[in-house]
Amino acid sequence: MDKAAHNIYPVNELVRKRWSPRAFSEKPVEEEKLNSLFEAARWAPSAFNEQPWRFIVGRKGNEVYDKIMQSLVEWNRQWAGRAPVLVLNLARKTFSHNNKPNGVALYDLGQAVAFMILEAVNQGLISHEMSGFDAGEAARLLEIPESFQAVSVTAFGYYGDPDALPRDMYESETGKRQRKNPGEIVFGAGGRPVV
Amino acid sequence: MDKAAHNIYPVNELVRKRWSPRAFSEKPVEEEKLNSLFEAARWAPSAFNEQPWRFIVGRKGNEVYDKIMQSLVEWNRQWAGRAPVLVLNLARKTFSHNNKPNGVALYDLGQAVAFMILEAVNQGLISHEMSGFDAGEAARLLEIPESFQAVSVTAFGYYGDPDALPRDMYESETGKRQRKNPGEIVFGAGGRPVV
Numbered sequence: 001m002d003k004a005a006h007n008i009y010p011v012n013e014l015v016r017k018r019w020s021p022r023a024f025s026e027k028p029v030e031e032e033k034l035n036s037l038f039e040a041a042r043w044a045p046s047a048f049n050e051q052p053w054r055f056i057v058g059r060k061g062n063e064v065y066d067k068i069m070q071s072l073v074e075w076n077r078q079w080a081g082r083a084p085v086l087v088l089n090l091a092r093k094t095f096s097h098n099n100k101p102n103g104v105a106l107y108d109l110g111q112a113v114a115f116m117i118l119e120a121v122n123q124g125l126i127s128h129e130m131s132g133f134d135a136g137e138a139a140r141l142l143e144i145p146e147s148f149q150a151v152s153v154t155a156f157g158y159y160g161d162p163d164a165l166p167r168d169m170y171e172s173e174t175g176k177r178q179r180k181n182p183g184e185i186v187f188g189a190g191g192r193p194v195v
Numbered sequence: 196m197d198k199a200a201h202n203i204y205p206v207n208e209l210v211r212k213r214w215s216p217r218a219f220s221e222k223p224v225e226e227e228k229l230n231s232l233f234e235a236a237r238w239a240p241s242a243f244n245e246q247p248w249r250f251i252v253g254r255k256g257n258e259v260y261d262k263i264m265q266s267l268v269e270w271n272r273q274w275a276g277r278a279p280v281l282v283l284n285l286a287r288k289t290f291s292h293n294n295k296p297n298g299v300a301l302y303d304l305g306q307a308v309a310f311m312i313l314e315a316v317n318q319g320l321i322s323h324e325m326s327g328f329d330a331g332e333a334a335r336l337l338e339i340p341e342s343f344q345a346v347s348v349t350a351f352g353y354y355g356d357p358d359a360l361p362r363d364m365y366e367s368e369t370g371k372r373q374r375k376n377p378g379e380i381v382f383g384a385g386g387r388p389v390v
Contacts, residue, residue, distance in 0.1 A: 009227070009234040012209060012317040015310055020240050032204070038381045039204040042374045044309060045215050047326040051375050056382045064383065104326045107346055110305025114239060115210055118313060122207040131242040131299045151302055179237045180246050186233045187251045188259065 001162060003177060014118040019177065020128040022079040022169050025160030028060070029085050033123045037156065040119035046108040052092040053112040056142055060084045064142065068153055071138035076130050076153075079169060083128070083155035088138055089113055090148040109151055120156055128155045196357060198372060209313040214372065215323040217274040217364050220355030223255070224280050228318040232351065235314035241303035247287040248307040251337055255279045259337065263348060266333035271325050271348075274364060278323070278350035283333055284308055285343040304346055315351055323350045 003019040005011065034057070041053060058065030060083070068086040069077060080086065089112075091105040102108075117127040135150040144150060162173045198214040200206065229252070236248060253260030255278070263281040264272060275281065284307075286300040297303075312322040330345040339345060357368045 005238045007234050007238065009230040011231055011235045011238065012314055014207060014209065015235045015238050015314060018238070018240075035204040035377070036206055038377050039202050040206045040210045042377065042380065043200045043202065043206065043210050043213070045213075045312070045324055049373060051380065054380050054382065059383075104301065104305075104346065106299065107301040107305035107308075110299075110302035111309040113302075114306040114309035115313075117240070118310070119207055119210060129240055151299065178244060182230070182233050182237065185237065185246065185249050187249065188254075 001159065001174070005177065008182065014121045018117060018121045018127075021126045021159055021162075022128060022173055023160045023162040023165055024079070024083040024126070024155065025158040026060070026082055026084060027158045029125060029156055029158075033125060034085065034156075036123055037116045037119050040115040041112040044108070044112040044115045046111070047102065047104045048095060048097065050092070050095055050102060050105075050108065052102055052105040053109045054090040054092065054148060056088040056090065058086040058088070067141040068133075068138065070141060071133045071135075072130065072153065073132040073134070076132045078166060080128075080130065080153075080155050082160065083157045085156040087154045087156065088142065088150055089152045089154060090144065090150050093147055093149055105149070106151055113152065113154060117154065124158075125156055126159050129153070130155070196354065196369070200372065203377065209316045213312060213316045213322075216321050216354055216357075217323060217368055218355045218357040218360055219274070219278040219321070219350060220353040221255070221277055221279065222353045224320060224351055224353075228320060229280065229351075231318055232311045232314050235310040236307040239303070239307040239310045241306070242297065242299045243290060243292065245287070245290055245297060245300075245303065247297055247300040248304045249285040249287065249343060251283040251285065251339075253281040253283070262336040263328075263333065265336060266328045266330075267325065267348065268327040268329070271327045273361060275323075275325065275348075275350050277355065278352045280351040282349045282351065283337065283345055284347045284349060285339065285345050288342055288344055300344070301346055308347065308349060312349065319353075320351055321354050324348070325350070
């Protein structure tokens, strides 16, 4: 299914083609494609070059995958279990050089994951991020040290059959994408955000 | 200057070519290129499609620019004042649908800014993000409502002359880029982050 951005101004093809499908095929993801996803993440910028991002990779059939699945909210469990790869995205809470709280750790993790999901487009893969999971449960099941925060889960894989989705998900899958207008998010001289 | 990523695995050209120079030319950025940057940001994914990102755009010579400059730490002021565009990146702290705290607002803002800086590469522009600024001061000067958090500043423009940089910045500008190895950030079956 093509749900390319209905963009107003020109943008690069990776951004234009990316969206967040739920209709995953069960086709596995090649190891070399996964390598390219994490390679993209590596080159994201970060404050003090801290690179606070960490990724725990579950592949369908292994224990890590099952534990990530177990931490998802019910709604996400309904579709995510078809995806061949689930990645738990973690942020290191403090800076390595002084152990002080890193106020942009989540922000920088977001950048790294954004690089990954655009590289996924480059690799012919689809991705869908979830914040709907129990971070505490994930931390417990995967023995994540206190110094890291589990922030999101990304499903990666190939596009499958939208007709296999439950009805409400099918509607979201095939519906029009919604975005704020530029004027609602960009403010210039004298402007300030009020939305 | 070319400081493309010395990547181990293949990645797309936008990620490969992006880096964070400080040697900005004073050449202004065309309006249509700025439009494409914000267009890219619009299409980032976000929890509940909240799109918590807001951008306050300063152009060299206007009041917004001067106020953003004034909020920067001294180190950043030394180089950022040559950049023709400074964008203050804000996150809406709560969800619109229920006014509850959005725990991934900064994460989602990071994704939107990541989309922008990759689109900048596509537009032949350079970018450099800064967390080194006084968010309270920026909020005061730009009258930012309490419901938003100023998280970072991005400088956009064209590449200039690295020889014009102070000595210590020149060394950073021309030095080798450092990144953790994949094994330091990616964990599979039985693995957990310990770095």
